[in-house]
Amino acid sequence: MTCDYDVVIIGGGIIGSSLAAHLASEKNEKFKIAVINSTGLGMPASEAAAGLLTPFQLNELENPVRKDFCFKSFEYFPEFFETITSGSSAKHIDLGYRQAGSLYLIFSNSEFSQKENETRNLKTIEPRLSFLSKVEIPKYEPLITRDVIGAYHYPSEAYINNPKFLKAIYLYCIENKVEFLNTTVKKLNISSNIVENIVLDNGQVISAGKFVFCNGVWANNFLKEIFNTDKNIIKAIRGEIICVKALHAMPLRKIIFCSNGYMLPRPATNAFETDSVLIGSTSDEVDLDKIQPPLSNTVSGISSLINLFKTLVPDYKDYLVSGCWAGLRPQTKDNLPVIGKIPEIENLYCSLGHYRNGILTGPFSGKILKDLILENSTEYNIEPFQINRLFETQIRGIPKYASI
Ligand SMILES: Cc1cc2nc3c(=O)[nH]c(=O)nc-3n(C[C@H](O)[C@H](O)[C@H](O)COP(=O)(O)OP(=O)(O)OC[C@H]3O[C@@H](n4cnc5c(N)ncnc54)[C@H](O)[C@@H]3O)c2cc1C
The missing domain is CATH 3.50.50.60 (FAD/NAD(P)-binding domain)
Structure with missing residues (x-):
């Protein structure tokens, strides 16, 4: 047959x-x-995703099998990207793939000790991983708060415009x-x-x-x-994101993480777009049988993301909210x-x-x-x-x- x-x-x-x-x-x-x-x-x-390609951010307690899978995926990603772009008319499109590196911001000494332990093993995978003191941070990322004691720098982490x-x-x-x-x-x-x-x-x-x-x-x-x-x-785990665009401010350069979330650049990829910043992300389980599409953002989700942005970027008034959305992460x-x-x-x-x-x-x-x-x-x-x-x-x- x-x-x-x-x-x-x-x-x-x-x-x-x-x-x-x-x-x-x-x-x-x-x-x-x-x-x-x-x-x-x-x-x-x-x-709905933010497009982060950041395996170093899986925390210390994470399942080692998942970590290995994410690192192997990270290694393979550029090869697949090359196949897709060189093998199709997508080669003419900027897909917003940037190996910009990331900073994990440290706000307290206890956070520093915890992260120091976590990063010890990671240095064998990424020898360029380093701790930046408070005074060094503006060289890498001028936009963010000085209210930190330092930041871990992961130079190889990347992001992509996933849509x-x-x-x-x-x-x-x-x-x-x-x-x-x-x-x-x-x-x-x-x-x-x-x-x-x-x-x-x-x-x-x-x-x-x-x-x-x-x-x-x-x-x-x-x-x-x-x-x-x-x-x-x-399980269906809702994640929410807000998108802000700069009025006059210079674009964000790096992916920024802290214990409450992250923000990352979503650069303009053609003349019709504006440089933006994505701020994410929330996490709450939903009952798929009880919700109707389209999935909504929540008031508490949006307000927590706005607060995160205000904490991370002192000049937040230079930005306009240009969008928000939510999606469902599939979790086992x-x-x-x-x-x-x-x-x-x-x-x-x-x-x-x-x-x-x-x-x-x-x-x-x-x-x-x-x-x-x-x-x-x-x-x-x-x-x-x-x-x-x-x-x-x-x-x-x-x-x-x-x-x-
Ligand atoms: C807010 C948020 C931020 C995230 N950020 C990141 C990130 O930065 N980096 C990262 O790596 N991951 C991120 N993720 C996770 C990532 O988005 C998911 O792990 C991934 O997209 C799952 O892909 P999928 O193809 O399995 O599911 P989906 O992308 O949900 O695709 C499933 C598709 O199946 C279709 N479908 C379902 N049922 C049927 C049917 N019966 N018939 C036909 N079609 C059907 C749906 O319409 C849908 O199009 C994020 C997720 C969220 C929600």
């Missing part, structure tokens, strides 16, 4: 589109790939014959441990050799059905992503739960999953990312369709 597609990817955020780009770059046009992406569910996390990057990946995919369908997948028809086809919003039925869930926080409904559970496997209970095959279903895969780092980890996870889908193996160890770990022992991740 012939299928409509070789691979159908459900969800076209950074995770789904990076996977599509990797598959398309490896295969010729006879290998048919479709990305089915709904635009009616609210702003995808991949557009533009996402568009560039789409462009690369389309120019490499990936089809994008703007609609919602409503149902999976599974029998004898195989996904036979999927049903779209308009009733259309689509068949494929392999299917992949890359649909962020919205994967829960399918996973609950497959695993016969009423528990959400992927151990903060690790879920990457791999869905057990007991022969042709169903997923890449979910990239939480706060999906812009950073999307390209590398696309490479890993491409290998698994095409070669049935991966160089990178994805054992810790298997979905079974997220279930209570009595469920053991055995799908209800399994003929066992």
Whole structure:
């Protein structure tokens, strides 16, 4: 029986589109790939994100597997960026990718001692990591408060204009014959441990050799059905951002972190844009079943971000608020992503739960999953990312369709 597609990817955020780009770059046009992406569910996390590529900011207590995954992703990011830009008409577009470095501001001696411990190990990865005294900071970043005792400087950290990057990946995919369908997948028809086809919003039925869930926080409904559970496997964590633009002030140069949040430049990338600063980000869990798109900002979220900006930038009156938005980070209970095959279903895969780092980890996870889908193996160890770990022992991740 012939299928409509070789691979159908459900969800076209950074995770789904990076996977599509990797598959398309490896295969010729006879290998048919479709990305089915709904635009009616609210702003995808991949557009809402700040675009930070900052693995050094994962704190000391963070799971070492997640840290390793983020650092590997950081190493791989420039290669993927090069593939996308040199291999498509996106090469003519400035995607706001800047290796500008970051400063983590220290306000007290106790914060200094804690951070000093944390940075000790990181110096083996980044020997240029250094502590800047209060008087040195203005040389690197003149805009920020002098009310600090110093700052850690991470020279290799970077950021990207993620909405533009996402568009560039789409462009690369389309120019490499990936089809994008703007609609919602409503149902999976599974029998004898195989996904036979999927049903779209308009009733259309689509068949494929392999299917992949890359649909962020919205994967829960399918996973609950497959695993016969009423528990959400992927939590939805709202994050809010405000955007301010400078009236007369000079642009921010570096990414600025402190214990309460961050701000980063979003530079103008063409004559129609203005240099801006993004301030982020809040964090609160929401019940996806109880909210309607579009996702709103909250009064407390916005006011905490404004206060953060006022603390960090003494000349805050030189700025105008030009926008605010919110998105949903997909989080698992151990903060690790879920990457791999869905057990007991022969042709169903997923890449979910990239939480706060999906812009950073999307390209590398696309490479890993491409290998698994095409070669049935991966160089990178994805054992810790298997979905079974997220279930209570009595469920053991055995799908209800399994003929066992
Ligand atoms: C405020 C905020 C700031 C962040 N900042 C950063 C950052 O600086 N750096 C970083 O690395 N990460 C950051 N993140 C995290 C990052 O954005 C996410 O980890 C990443 O975008 C997740 O990508 P995704 O493709 O899994 O999900 P999404 O981008 O949400 O994409 C999922 C897509 O699937 C579609 N979909 C869902 N269900 C269906 C269906 N049934 N049929 C068809 N389509 C469907 C949705 O419409 C959506 O387009 C941030 C997140 C937020 C919210």
